Amino acid sequence: MQTSQVLERQLSSEAATTDFAVQFAQAITPFVAQGLMVYLSGELGVGKTFLTRQLLRAFGYKGVVKSPTYGLVEVYGLPIGNICHFDLYRLNTSEELEDLGFRDYCGMGCCCLVEWPSRGLGALPAADLALILRSVTEKPTARTVTLTAASMVGERVLLQLKNK
DSSP, X not given: OOOOOEEEEEEOSHHHXXXXXXXXXXXXXXXXXXXXXXXXXXXXXXXXXXXXXXXXXXXXXXXXOOOOTTTSEEEEEETTEEEEEEEOTTOSSXXXXXXXXXXXXXXXXXXXXXXXXXXXXXXXXXXXXXXXXXXXXXXXXXXXXXXXXXXXXXXXXXXXXHTO
């Protein structure tokens, strides 16, 4: 499904990013059980892993949240379902996703958060939401987050966020 639903937010600080992560967690909670694919894009060091860490905290996860850059995936079992955090930065080809068993992680009861989705194009399932983080030049801790719905589920998530 093609959609043009877009939501943009200004995140003036790390605290604002944390607040956004809480809102995002609340918005996606009803959809994790049916499976949710979220692409996380942005330059190196822009805060994709920080946002993921804050999202997991919003779901009540208390353990260590590290970047899956070397292991490619970290799986967090939570009461709402699994949150699978992928970092595809080190992939050389999208075919490596098959070797990783990517599709085994996806589906019902799982929210997949995929950093660097461009490295897996052609092998990744379609996104429900595409989230792009951008730095704000004037303020080092400020970010702009743009979410684009890419499915009906993505549209429903954006509707939830717009009502907050």
